[in-house]
Amino acid sequence: MPIELRINGTTHAVDVPPTATLLSVLRDDLGLTGTRYGCGIGRCGACFVIAGGRAIASCTLTAEQASRMEITTVEGLAQGGALTPVQDAFVAEDAMQCGYCTSGMVISATALLERTPHPTEDQIRESLATNLCRCGVYGRAIRAVQRAAG
Numbered sequence: 001m002p003i004e005l006r007i008n009g010t011t012h013a014v015d016v017p018p019t020a021t022l023l024s025v026l027r028d029d030l031g032l033t034g035t036r037y038g039c040g041i042g043r044c045g046a047c048f049v050i051a052g053g054r055a056i057a058s059c060t061l062t063a064e065q066a067s068r069m070e071i072t073t074v075e076g077l078a079q080g081g082a083l084t085p086v087q088d089a090f091v092a093e094d095a096m097q098c099g100y101c102t103s104g105m106v107i108s109a110t111a112l113l114e115r116t117p118h119p120t121e122d123q124i125r126e127s128l129a130t131n132l133c134r135c136g137v138y139g140r141a142i143r144a145v146q147r148a149a150g
Ligand code: FES
Pocket: 036, 037, 038, 039, 040, 041, 042, 043, 044, 045, 046, 047, 048, 057, 058, 059, 060
């Protein structure tokens, strides 16, 4: 089915099966591979994108459902080669090891700080609660969000 997606401020016309997920279209059709496949069932955060000011799982959303939304992926954050404060803070705090979960964490942190510029530690923990990290960088990720908020 032909649909149009608004991704990072650009309209993309794609022809996809009705069951295609936003995640598969981002990665396989649009080459936006910063959004990762993890669990495929909305539980790990690797595939998070921002829509409506919230971090949402692109693996449980069909591309057709997403066609009614303005979507931001991790590729849409840095502008003109300049990292965002959240991205800078993740680098400064070394809040990554293998990096597989990092784009999803950065998306969750960005959505949080857009809603709540000065979150409490509990709010940060809550916002990252669905971002699973097999390398265990949770402490550094929390400090990165605090640094970005500061
Ligand atoms: S791959 Fe989407 S939440 Fe895990």
